[in-house]
Amino acid sequence: MDYYNYLKSLHLIFVVTWFAGLFYIVRLFVYQIEANEKPSPEKEILQAQYKIMTYRLWYIITWPSAVLASIFAFWMLFFTEAGHVWMKMPWMHVKLVFVFLLYLYHGKCHQIFKQLQNNEVKYSNNFMRLWNEGATIILFAVVFLVVLKSAINWIYGVIGIILFSVLIMLGFRFYKRIREKK
Numbered sequence: 001m002d003y004y005n006y007l008k009s010l011h012l013i014f015v016v017t018w019f020a021g022l023f024y025i026v027r028l029f030v031y032q033i034e035a036n037e038k039p040s041p042e043k044e045i046l047q048a049q050y051k052i053m054t055y056r057l058w059y060i061i062t063w064p065s066a067v068l069a070s071i072f073a074f075w076m077l078f079f080t081e082a083g084h085v086w087m088k089m090p091w092m093h094v095k096l097v098f099v100f101l102l103y104l105y106h107g108k109c110h111q112i113f114k115q116l117q118n119n120e121v122k123y124s125n126n127f128m129r130l131w132n133e134g135a136t137i138i139l140f141a142v143v144f145l146v147v148l149k150s151a152i153n154w155i156y157g158v159i160g161i162i163l164f165s166v167l168i169m170l171g172f173r174f175y176k177r178i179r180e181k182k
Contacts, residue, residue, distance in 0.1 A: 007076045014069035019139055021062025025109055026132040028054045032116050033125045051117055058113055066106055073099075090151040098141050105134050133165050 028050055035046035077083035086092045115122055123131070137158060144157035 004076065004080050004082055007072050007080070011069055011072035011076060014065045014072065017061060018065035018069050019135060021057055021065055022106065022109060022135045023132065025054060025057055025062060025113065026128055026135070028057065029112055029116060029123075030125045030128045030132075033121055033123065033128060036119075036121050047119070054113060054116065058110075062106075089149065091145050091149050091154075094151045094154070095142055095145045098138050098145070102135070102138050102142075105138065130169075136165070137161060 032047065032050040032054065035043055035050060037043075038046060077087055112123065140161040141154050141158045144154035145151075148154060
């Protein structure tokens with residue numbers, strides 16, 4: 001059981017750094033898209049800097065964290081006694097669906113990363129701000145599932161974060177209107 005707790009600790013550390021990378025990469029996407037609308041030479045200077053920053057974040061922090069979090073998770077689930085018990089629990093099946101959605105989210109972020117590295121801007125900065133909420137919703141769902149160990153009760157936490165996100169977006173729009181009037 002001792003090594004299980006080490007695996008769990010390492011898994012959690014890399015989950016935290018993975019999510020930190022996902023949250024920050026999308027914020028950098030917003031900045032890259034906004035830089036695309038700036039006049040020269042500011043546009044080129046900012047784009048070059050953001051490309052370096054996203055490249056380093058993506059390949060030095062986010063990708064390695066995703067791989068290591070996954071390795072330690074699979075190790076715990078398939079090669080420990082506790083993992084075999086967890087795999088029989090309905091909440092774990094729901095959690096694994098969210099983990100699969102996280103992999104899809106990560107893959108889409110990789111696609112956007114490659115597009116922006118090639119100066120292809122296909123999304124608006126507002127879309128990216130909303131896209132950033134995807135990782136937040138997945139994180140809330142997984143944390144509630146793991147803590148509550150219920151295949152149903154996680155829904156309340158996710159509904160709460162969605163409502164909170166809507167309130168934040170409404171506040172953002174309200175503030176934007178006030179700022180535009182001045």
